[in-house]
Amino acid sequence: MDVAQTLNKKLAIGWFTFTCSEDSTILFTELLNKHFDEWKKLIDFKHVKSLKTKNELKDLDVAFVEGAVSSKTQEEEVKKVRENAKYVVAIGQCACTGMPSASRNAFEDTDIDDRIRWYLEHFDYNKKVQKLEDVIKVDDKVEGCPMNTTKFLSVMDKYLNLFNII
Ligand code: SF4
Numbered sequence: 045m046d047v048a049q050t051l052n053k054k055l056a057i058g059w060f061t062f063t064c065s066e067d068s069t070i071l072f073t074e075l076l077n078k079h080f081d082e083w084k085k086l087i088d089f090k091h092v093k094s095l096k097t098k099n100e101l102k103d104l105d106v107a108f109v110e111g112a113v114s115s116k117t118q119e120e121e122v123k124k125v126r127e128n129a130k131y132v133v134a135i136g137q138c139a140c141t142g143m144p145s146a147s148r149n150a151f152e153d154t155d156i157d158d159r160i161r162w163y164l165e166h167f168d169y170n171k172k173v174q175k176l177e178d179v180i181k182v183d184d185k186v187e188g189c190p191m192n193t194t195k196f197l198s199v200m201d202k203y204l205n206l207f208n209i210i
Contacts, residue, residue, distance in 0.1 A: 055209050058091035058104045060125055062118050063145045063173060064111030067190035068136040069094050072108075075193060086209050104129040106203045110191075112138040112145035114173045126180040133199055134176045137189040142175035144189070149173055 061069055073094055076083070091099040091107075107129035113122055126132055138145040148160075149172045156164070163169070176182050186196045204210045 053207070053209060054086055054088040055204055055207050056088045056090045056103060056105045058099075058101065058107040058125065058129060059089075059094065060091070060107060060109045060122075061093075062109065062111030062122065062139070063114040064136065064138045066110065068110045068186075068188075071190050071193055072196075075197070079197075086204055101125065101128050105207055106131045106133060108133045108135050109139055109176055110135040112142045112173045112175060113170075113179050114145065115168045115170055117168055119170075119179055122176065122179055131183040131203065132176075132180060133184040133186060134182045135186050135196070136191045137187055139176045140185045140187045142173055142178075146173035146175070 059069065059072060089095055090104060091101050093099055101124065104125075107125045109122065109125060109132060113119055134140045137143060142149070151160075184199050184202075186192060186199055188195070201210070
């Protein structure tokens with residue numbers, strides 16, 4: 045038995061959602077149907093708003109971040125996640141490449157009708173939607189729209205191994 049197992053160390057994870065449709069969050073919670081019994085012994089779900097209301101953004105081993113970054117507020121939030129996590133994994137195409145959430149970057153002025161203008165004027169949206177890597181350092185990517193669950197499981201295993209949990 046290694047040191048981490050002896051100390052009962054768990055992988056402290058966070059799951060965060062920015063501009064997106066949250067489909068990868070749904071896939072993540074679906075994966076719990078199969079993996080929860082195993083993961084609860086190995087993983088500390090420290091900041092996962094889809095699972096619980098009491099969350100702590102502090103000393104995370106891995107932060108999984110879904111969605112693109114589309115406002116100053118989101119930029120600040122995502123930087124806070126980076127400061128409090130040893131590793132950050134971009135989840136899904138919006139976080140990895142910006143698209144499809146960044147579709148509006150290609151809008152011409154003539155595409156902006158009154159309805160769109162109302163949103164732009166009433167929220168603190170940036171001019172351009174950014175992929176996660178444009179704002180913070182990203183250590184891994186799980187691409188797919190929504191995320192590829194096989195890749196996600198292999199990334200989870202990678203970090204469980206890296207932190208000597210398994
Ligand atoms: S990558 Fe696709 S599924 Fe995931 S949030 Fe973006 S649009 Fe939704």
